[in-house]
Amino acid sequence: MSSDFGRIALEEAEKKGASYADIRVSEILNENLTVKNGEPEVISFSQQKGFGVRVIMNGAWGFAGSVDVTKEEIKKTVERAVGIARASALLKKKEVVLVREKAKKGKYATSFKKDPFKIPLEQKLDVLIQAGRILKEQSQLIKASYANYRGFRENKLFMSSEGAEINQQITWCGGGLSAIAVKGGEMQTRSYPSPFRGDFSTSGYEFFESLALVEHAKEVGQKLLKLFEAEKCPSGEMDLILHGDQLALQIHESCGHPTELDRALGTEADYAGTSFLTPEKLGKFRYGSEKVNIVANATLPKGLGTFGYDDEGTQAKEVCLIKEGIFVGYQTSRETAAELSLKESSGGMRADSPLALPIIRMTNINLLPGDWKAEEIIEDSKDGILITTNRSWSIDDRRINFQFGTEIGWRVKNGSKESMIKNPTYMGVTPQFWGSCDAVSKDDWKMWGTPNCGKGVPGQVIYVGHGCGTARFRKVHVGLIK
Amino acid sequence: MVTERLKEIAERAVQYAMKQKVDQAQASAFLVDDALTRFANSQIHQNVAQKSGGVSLKVILNKRISTIRVGTLEEEEIKKAVAEAVKIAKASSPNKEFKSLPEPEKWSPIKGAFDEETANCEPKYRAEKVKEAIETAHSKSPEVKAVAGYFSTGSMAYAVANSLGVSAWADISVAYMKTTVISKSGTSEGFGAREKYSRRIKDIEPSLLAEDAAEKSVKSLNPVKLNPGEYEVVLSPLAVSTLLTFTGFVGFSATAYQDGQSFVKYNLNQQVFDSKLTVKDDARDSKTLYTVPVDGEGVPKKTLELINNGFVSEKSICYNSFTAGKENKKSTGHAALPIGDYYGERSAPSNMIVKAGDATLEEIIKETKHGIFITAVHYVNPVEPTKVILTGLTRDGTFLIEKGEISKPIVNMRFTDSMLSAFKDIPMIGKQVEMLRITTVPMMKLKKLRFVGISAY
Numbered sequence: 001m002s003s004d005f006g007r008i009a010l011e012e013a014e015k016k017g018a019s020y021a022d023i024r025v026s027e028i029l030n031e032n033l034t035v036k037n038g039e040p041e042v043i044s045f046s047q048q049k050g051f052g053v054r055v056i057m058n059g060a061w062g063f064a065g066s067v068d069v070t071k072e073e074i075k076k077t078v079e080r081a082v083g084i085a086r087a088s089a090l091l092k093k094k095e096v097v098l099v100r101e102k103a104k105k106g107k108y109a110t111s112f113k114k115d116p117f118k119i120p121l122e123q124k125l126d127v128l129i130q131a132g133r134i135l136k137e138q139s140q141l142i143k144a145s146y147a148n149y150r151g152f153r154e155n156k157l158f159m160s161s162e163g164a165e166i167n168q169q170i171t172w173c174g175g176g177l178s179a180i181a182v183k184g185g186e187m188q189t190r191s192y193p194s195p196f197r198g199d200f201s202t203s204g205y206e207f208f209e210s211l212a213l214v215e216h217a218k219e220v221g222q223k224l225l226k227l228f229e230a231e232k233c234p235s236g237e238m239d240l241i242l243h244g245d246q247l248a249l250q251i252h253e254s255c256g257h258p259t260e261l262d263r264a265l266g267t268e269a270d271y272a273g274t275s276f277l278t279p280e281k282l283g284k285f286r287y288g289s290e291k292v293n294i295v296a297n298a299t300l301p302k303g304l305g306t307f308g309y310d311d312e313g314t315q316a317k318e319v320c321l322i323k324e325g326i327f328v329g330y331q332t333s334r335e336t337a338a339e340l341s342l343k344e345s346s347g348g349m350r351a352d353s354p355l356a357l358p359i360i361r362m363t364n365i366n367l368l369p370g371d372w373k374a375e376e377i378i379e380d381s382k383d384g385i386l387i388t389t390n391r392s393w394s395i396d397d398r399r400i401n402f403q404f405g406t407e408i409g410w411r412v413k414n415g416s417k418e419s420m421i422k423n424p425t426y427m428g429v430t431p432q433f434w435g436s437c438d439a440v441s442k443d444d445w446k447m448w449g450t451p452n453c454g455k456g457v458p459g460q461v462i463y464v465g466h467g468c469g470t471a472r473f474r475k476v477h478v479g480l481i482k
Numbered sequence: 483m484v485t486e487r488l489k490e491i492a493e494r495a496v497q498y499a500m501k502q503k504v505d506q507a508q509a510s511a512f513l514v515d516d517a518l519t520r521f522a523n524s525q526i527h528q529n530v531a532q533k534s535g536g537v538s539l540k541v542i543l544n545k546r547i548s549t550i551r552v553g554t555l556e557e558e559e560i561k562k563a564v565a566e567a568v569k570i571a572k573a574s575s576p577n578k579e580f581k582s583l584p585e586p587e588k589w590s591p592i593k594g595a596f597d598e599e600t601a602n603c604e605p606k607y608r609a610e611k612v613k614e615a616i617e618t619a620h621s622k623s624p625e626v627k628a629v630a631g632y633f634s635t636g637s638m639a640y641a642v643a644n645s646l647g648v649s650a651w652a653d654i655s656v657a658y659m660k661t662t663v664i665s666k667s668g669t670s671e672g673f674g675a676r677e678k679y680s681r682r683i684k685d686i687e688p689s690l691l692a693e694d695a696a697e698k699s700v701k702s703l704n705p706v707k708l709n710p711g712e713y714e715v716v717l718s719p720l721a722v723s724t725l726l727t728f729t730g731f732v733g734f735s736a737t738a739y740q741d742g743q744s745f746v747k748y749n750l751n752q753q754v755f756d757s758k759l760t761v762k763d764d765a766r767d768s769k770t771l772y773t774v775p776v777d778g779e780g781v782p783k784k785t786l787e788l789i790n791n792g793f794v795s796e797k798s799i800c801y802n803s804f805t806a807g808k809e810n811k812k813s814t815g816h817a818a819l820p821i822g823d824y825y826g827e828r829s830a831p832s833n834m835i836v837k838a839g840d841a842t843l844e845e846i847i848k849e850t851k852h853g854i855f856i857t858a859v860h861y862v863n864p865v866e867p868t869k870v871i872l873t874g875l876t877r878d879g880t881f882l883i884e885k886g887e888i889s890k891p892i893v894n895m896r897f898t899d900s901m902l903s904a905f906k907d908i909p910m911i912g913k914q915v916e917m918l919r920i921t922t923v924p925m926m927k928l929k930k931l932r933f934v935g936i937s938a939y
Contacts, residue, residue, distance in 0.1 A: 039575075039576075039577045039578060039579055040546075040547070040574055040575050040576075040577055041577060041804075042549065042827070043547060043548045043549060043570060043571075043574050044548075044549040044550070044551065045548075045549070045550045045551070045566070045570065046550070046551035046552070046553070047550075047551070047552050047553060047563075048536070048552075048553035049553055049554065050534070050553060052532075060526065060529075061527070061528065061529060062529055062605075063528075063529065063530040063531070064530070064531045064532065065530075065531070065532040065533070065534075066532070066533045066534075067533065067534050067535055067536070067553050067554060068533070068554075080531055081531075083604075083605055084517075084529045084530070084531060084605045085529070086605075086606075087519070087526075087529060087604075087605035087606045087608070087609040088519075088526040088529040088605075088609065090526075090606070090609045090610070090613065091521070091525050091526045091609055091612060091613050091616070092525050092526065093523070093524070093525045094525075120573065121570060121573040121574060122573050122574075125573075125574060125575055129575060143740075143741050143742035144740070144741040144742070180741050180742060180743060181742075182742035182868075185748050185868065186868075187742060187743060187866070187867065187868045265522075265523070266522050266523050266628060266630065266664070267520075267522040267523070267527050267528070267630075268522075269522055269628070269630040269662055269664060270520070270521075270522065270630040270631045270632060270660055270661075270662040270675070271632075273860070273877075276938070355532040355533075355534055356530075356532070357528060357530050391865070392863050392864060392865040392873065393863055394861045394862065394863045394873045394874055394875070394896075395861055396860060396861065396875045396877070396894060396896075396937045397860050397861070397875075397877055398937075398938070398939065400937055400938045400939075401875065401894075401896055401935060401936070401937040401938065403873050403896060403898065403934075403935070405865050405873075423866065425865065425898075427896065427934065427935050429937075429938060457518065457520055457632050457634075458516065458518055458530070458532075458634070477935075480873075480898050480934050481865065481866065481871060481898065482932070
C-alpha cells in the first residue's frame with residue numbers, strides 16, 4: 001500500500017498541533033459461502049477500503065475514519081479527529097501517556113501454501129454442496145444442514161508520527177458443518193469441527209481442505225441422530241472433562257477477557273463489564289491450580305490471532321498471563337501499559353476495520369500443554385462427564401460466574417467413556433473452577449480459531465485463536481436444565 | 483438529499499447488471515455517518531466518528547445467486563463489482579428454492595424519522611452532555627466513585643432498487659446514551675445504569691439518566707446473598723427488552739421456523755404466554771426507534787401480530803423474499819437492512835412493541851410479597867431454542883422485595899429458564915412503555931423465574 005496517503009495525514013495532524021498521530025489505511029476482503037441443505041444460499045463477497053486516524057491533541061484522544069481514500073478526505077478526516085480530540089480534552093483528568101515503543105519499519109504476511117482467493121469458487125462450492133447433501137441425507141429428521149466456508153484477507157499500512165511504517169497482510173480461512181434435527185418436538189444440533197460456522201486458521205486453502213468436510217459429513221449426521229436416544233445430562237457435582245473446542249471457549253471467556261487491561265481499568269464498565277482481575281492482584285492472585293499456564297501469543301504460526309504487528313505498531317510477542325496458577329500478566333495497549341507503569345505493551349491493540357478505533361483484543365490465548373495424554377485423563381476418572389462442541393455460553397460482567405452448554409457429551413465411569421449424554425451444561429466460578437483443574441493433556445493440543453469475538457462500543461468483531469488440548473476439572477456443578 | 487443520491491446509485495447499478503443479461507438484479511446503496519463519545523472513570527476515554535458507505539449487489543442467473551458488497555459509492559468501483567457479481571453467479575450453482583426477487587409494492591416514506599440536529603451533532607455538544615451526566619452522578623452521593631457510558635449520534639440512509647421495478651429508500655437519525663454509575667463503600671461496589679434511545683437528540687436528558695443510575699448504584703451497595711430457586715420477579719423495561727429480543731430472534735425468524743428451531747412451529751394457534759401479553763412488530767409506529775418504511779429488499783414493512791393475547795400463529799413469522807418463496811408466501815418486509823457487515827439474511831423482528839398494562843412501578847412492588855426486582859440482565863444467550871430456554875445474569879442493581887417494599891440489594895444471580903414458562907404467568911404489566919433499541923416495552927411482573935446460581939458480587 002502506498003505511504004503517500006499516510007504522510008499527508010501525519011503532516012496534516014502535525015500542522016494542526018497534534019502531539020501524536022497514526023493512520024491505518026487498509027483493504028479487507030471477505031468471502032462468505034453458505035450451503036444450506038445442499039443448495040448454495042449465501043455466495044457473498046465483500047470488499048472494504050478505508051482509513052482511520054488517531055490523534056492526541058491537548059493530551060486527549062480523537063479518532064475519525066472514512067471509506068473515501070482521497071487526499072481531500074484524508075485532510076477533512078484529520079480535521080475531524082483533531083476536533084474530536086479537542087472535545088475529549090474538555091473532560092480529561094490526566095494527559096494520555098504512551099509507553100515507549102521503538103518505531104518499526106517493516107513488512108509481515110501470514111503464510112499460506114494455497115491462496116484462498118485464487119481457488120475457483122466452483123471448487124469451494126463443490127465441497128460444500130457435497131458435504132451439505134451427505135449430511136442432510138442421513139435422515140428425514142434432519143431439518144437443515146449447513147456447510148460453510150469463509151476466507152479473509154486484510155492488507156494494511158500503519159504509519160505513525162513517531163516514524164513507524166508497517167505493511168501487513170493477514171490471510172485466514174476455514175469452515176465447518178452443522179445440522180439441526182427435530183424429533184417429537186425435541187431439537188438437537190451437531191457441528192464439525194467446531195460450532196458457529198467452523199474452525200479457522202491464518203493459513204491458506206490447505207487448512208480448509210484439511211478439515212475434510214465431505215469425509216466427516218456422514219459421521220456428523222449419525223452422531224446427531226444418536227443424540228435423540230442419549231441419556232439426559234446428570235445433575236450434580238462431578239468431574240468435568242472438557243475437550244479442546246469447548247476448553248477454547250472456556251479460556252476465551254474466563255481468562256482471555258478478564259486479563260484485558262482496559263476491562264480491569266474500568267473502561268468497558270458500561271458494556272461488557274469490568275474484571276475480577278484488578279491491578280492489585282497482579283503477580284499475587286491464585287487464579288488456578290499449578291497445572292494452569294496460560295499465555296497470549298501472537299507469534300504462533302497458524303493461530304487465528306497471529307500477526308506481525310498490532311494496530312499501534314507494537315511487534316507481536318508472547319506474554320504470560322497465568323503462570324503455575326498465579327495471575328502474572330495483562331493484555332495491554334501502549335496507553336494502559338503506561339497506566340500500570342509496565343515496561344511495554346503486550347501488543348494487543350486491533351481494530352476490526354480501518355474505520356474502527358483499535359482496542360485491546362485477544363491474540364492467541366493458549367493453555368500450555370500439561371503432561372497427560374487425553375486418553376489417560378479419561379482412564380483416571382471415576383465419575384464424571386466428557387463434553388464437547390459449544391452450544392451456549394454466558395458469563396457475568398466481572399467474568400466470575402459462568403454457564404456453558406455443549407452439543408454432546410459422554411458419561412465417564414471407572415476410567416471408561418460410556419453412554420452418550422445430551423444437552424450437557426455446567427456452571428462455575430472462575431478461580432474455583434480453574435483451581436480444580438488437575439489434568440491438562442499434551443497429545444491432542446491444537447489451535448482453535450474463532451472469528452466472532454465481540455467487544456467495545458461501537459461494537460467490533462475480531463478473529464482470535466486458542467490453543468489447548470483436553471483438561472479435567474474436579475467437582476463441577478453440571479446438569480442445569482430441568 | 484442523500485437518499486436521492488443513493489437511489490440513483492442503486493438504480494444505475496441494477497441497470498449495469500441487466501445489461502450483462504442476468505435474469506434479475508438488486509442493488510442497495512447505503513451511507514452511515516456515526517459519532518460516539520465514550521466515557522469511563524468520569525472522563526472521556528474514547529471519542530470516535532466514522533463515515534461509511536457502500537453498495538450491496540445481488541444478481542440472479544438461472545437461479546444462481548451471488549452477492550457482492552463494496553465499501554464505496556464510486557461509480558467505477560460499482561461497475562467493477564457488477565461485473566464480478568455476474569462472474570461469480572456464472573461460477574455458482576443454482577438454488578432450486580429461489581423463486582424471485584420481490585415485486586414492487588406501494589410504500590410511502592415516514593415523515594419525521596430524520597432529524598438534522600441529531601445527524602449533525604458536534605463532538606463539543608456530546609462532551610458537554612457527558613460532563614453534565616458525570617457531574618450529576620457525583621453530586622448525588624459521595625459514594626459515587628466513577629461514571630461510565632457512551633453518547634452516540636448519527637444517521638443512516640439506504641436506497642434499494644431491483645430489476646422488477648422496486649425503488650424505495652429510507653433515512654433515519656438515531657441518538658442514544660447510556661450512563662453507568664459505580665459507587666463504593668468499604669470493599670463493596672454498587673452498580674446502576676440507565677439508557678435512552680431516540681431519533682431526536684433533544685429527547686436525551688443526561689442528568690435524568692445519571693440521577694437514576696446513581697440512585698440505583700448507591701442503593702445496590704453491600705448486597706446480601708439469596709439462595710437460588712424460583713422467585714417472583716419484577717422486570718424493568720430494560721430487562722423485558724433483552725428477554726424479548728432473544729425470544730423474538732429465536733422464535734419469530736422464518737429461518738428458525740423453517741429449520742424447526744422456533745417454538746412457534748410447535749405451538750401454532752395455541753396460547754403459549756399469558757393472555758395479557760400482546761406484541762406487535764410495527765416499523766411505522768412512532769413509538770419504535772427504527773421507523774423505516776421498507777426493508778433491505780425495498781419491501782414495505784408489514785405490521786405483524788407476533789403474540790396476540792398470548793397466542794402465536796403463522797402470522798407471527800417474519801419473512802424476507804427468499805424464505806417467503808420457500809412457502810409460496812409474500813415477504814413480510816423483514817429482510818435485513820443493507821447496513822453493517824453482511825453475514826447472512828436472517829429475517830427477524832426489529833420493531834417489537836408490547837401492549838402496555840395499567841400498573842405503576844409502585845403498585846407492582848406493593849403487590850409483591852417476596853420477589854426480586856431486576857433492573858438489567860447481562861450476557862443472555864439461548865440454551866435451547868425450541869423451548870426458548872435462556873441463561874443470563876442480573877446486573878446493575880438487583881433488589882429483594884419483601885412485603886410490598888424494596889428491602890435490600892442482593893448479589894447478582896444467574897437465571898436459566900424457559901421464556902415460555904416465565905412469560906406464561908404475568909400478573910401485572912406497567913402502563914408506561916420505554917423505547918429500547920428494537921423493542922418498546924413496559925415493566926412486567928412474572929410469577930416465577932428460575933435462578934440456578936449466584937455470582938460473587
